[in-house]
Amino acid sequence: MEAFVFFASAAIVLTGAVGVLTSRNPVHAALFLVQTLFGVAVLFVLQDATFLAAVQVIVYAGAVVILFLFVIMLLGVDRAENLGVEPIVGQRPLAAVIGASLMGMLLTLLLVATDGPTGAPGRTAPLGDAGDNTRRLGEALFTGHVFAVELTALLLTVAVVGAVVLARTVKGPMQPLPVVVVATSTEPADADAGPDTAADEESEEAGGA
Amino acid sequence: MVVTTSWYLALGAVLFSIGAVGLLTRRNPLVMFMCVELMLNAVNLTFVSLGAELGDLGGQLSVFFVLVVAAAEVVVGLGIIVAIMRRRQGATADDLSVLGG
Numbered sequence: 665m666e667a668f669v670f671f672a673s674a675a676i677v678l679t680g681a682v683g684v685l686t687s688r689n690p691v692h693a694a695l696f697l698v699q700t701l702f703g704v705a706v707l708f709v710l711q712d713a714t715f716l717a718a719v720q721v722i723v724y725a726g727a728v729v730i731l732f733l734f735v736i737m738l739l740g741v742d743r744a745e746n747l748g749v750e751p752i753v754g755q756r757p758l759a760a761v762i763g764a765s766l767m768g769m770l771l772t773l774l775l776v777a778t779d780g781p782t783g784a785p786g787r788t789a790p791l792g793d794a795g796d797n798t799r800r801l802g803e804a805l806f807t808g809h810v811f812a813v814e815l816t817a818l819l820l821t822v823a824v825v826g827a828v829v830l831a832r833t834v835k836g837p838m839q840p841l842p843v844v845v846v847a848t849s850t851e852p853a854d855a856d857a858g859p860d861t862a863a864d865e866e867s868e869e870a871g872g873a
Numbered sequence: 874m875v876v877t878t879s880w881y882l883a884l885g886a887v888l889f890s891i892g893a894v895g896l897l898t899r900r901n902p903l904v905m906f907m908c909v910e911l912m913l914n915a916v917n918l919t920f921v922s923l924g925a926e927l928g929d930l931g932g933q934l935s936v937f938f939v940l941v942v943a944a945a946e947v948v949v950g951l952g953i954i955v956a957i958m959r960r961r962q963g964a965t966a967d968d969l970s971v972l973g974g
Contacts, residue, residue, distance in 0.1 A: 666875075666876055667874050667875070667876050670876045670880065670881075674880075674884050677884065677888060678884075678887065678888070678891070681888055681891040681892065681895075681911050682891065684891075684895060684904070684907050684908065684911060685891060685894065685895040685898075685899070685908070690901055690903050690904055693903075693904050693907055694907065697907045697910060697911070700888075700911060700914065701910075701914065704914050704917065704918055707881065707884075707918060707921075708918075708921055711881070711921050711922060711925040712925065713921045713924075713925070713933050713936075715933075716917075716921065716933055716936050716937070716940075719937070719940060720917075720940075723940055723944060724910070724914075724940075724943075727944065728910065728943070728944060728947050731947060731948070731951060732903060732906070732907065732947075732951070735903065735951045735954065735955060736903060738955065739954075739955065739958045741901070741903065741958070745900070745901055752967075755897070755898065756898050758897075759894050759897035759898045760894065762893065762894070762897060763890045763891070763893050763894035763897070764890075766889070766890045766893055767886060767887060767889075767890035770883075770886035770889070770890070771883055771886055771887075774879050774882055774883050774886070777879075783923070783926075783927050784927070785927050785928050785929070790928060790929070790930065791924065791925065791928045791929060791930050791933075797933075800930055801930065801933055801934070801937070804930050804934055805934065805937065809934060812938060816938060816941040816942070819941065819942065819945050820941065820944070820945055822945075823944075823945035823946075823948045823949050824948065826948075826949050826952065827948045827949055827951070827952035828952075829952075830949070830952035830953055830955070830956050831952045831955045831956060
């Protein structure tokens with residue numbers, strides 16, 4: 665039974681991930697992301713991490729993806745993207761090589777370790793069963809890690825203020841982003857000359873024109 | 874058959890690689906953000922699996938903090954994307970090379 669649930673949710677997770685990668689429409693990518701996040705939540709339940717499974721569904725699927733969809737709709741970028749364009753030559757083969765080698769290295773590491781993952785069993789915060797999970801997690805968070813919890817609260821406050829500041833509408837005309845002027849090789853070589861010569865050159869150029 | 878922890882770790886590795894390839898290939902900044910979320914979820918899955926293997930709650934505690942940081946990151950990142958897209962419609966990641974020098 666556990667194997668069936670694992671393989672079913674693994675298939676859901678991987679098809680969702682490939683869907684995010686290959687869908688041309690950002691809205692479809694966001695919906696595939698929801699599929700992957702739900703699959704990961706099922707895997708969390710399978711490993712008795714019930715609180716994290718609930719938080720995964722509420723925070724990720726409920727808040728983060730909704731935020732993505734909201735921004736997609738707000739900006740009006742919900743049209744299909746042409747995936748055939750490859751602006752940097754060799755970007756996709758290189759990315760495929762990097763991804764394949766990353767996956768190959770990680771999977772080789774797992775295959776070489778015939779005994780599976782090793783390590784000392786934890787003693788400081790023992791893992792309870794599924795029904796006990798939320799209470800134990802709360803106890804560990806608000807006793808041993810209370811300073812980190814306070815820091816995350818500060819981080820969330822800073823993030824909210826930052827988002828409001830970043831997304832506010834500026835009064836007055838919007839300034840466009842500066843256009844980069846690429847320096848050419850015909851720069852004046854005597855840039856360190858005195859102001860007199862520069863003025864002379866300017867007057868000469870004006871007279872010539 | 875018994876599903877060991879190595880299966881979960883392998884799934885996390887594959888998911889992480891897919892996210893990395895997506896981050897490197899896609900040009901829409903929103904989709905790139907989604908690929909970052911995929912990679913974060915792969916690492917979360919690894920944390921929970923190793924925590925369950927070793928009987929330690931530390932893995933789940935780490936996932937809790939990763940979730941909070943990911944939420945903050947998405948909020949700030951989407952704010953930046955909104956600010957950019959307002960000034961330049963339909964910008965892709967390739968158009969945002971002003972800081973590239």
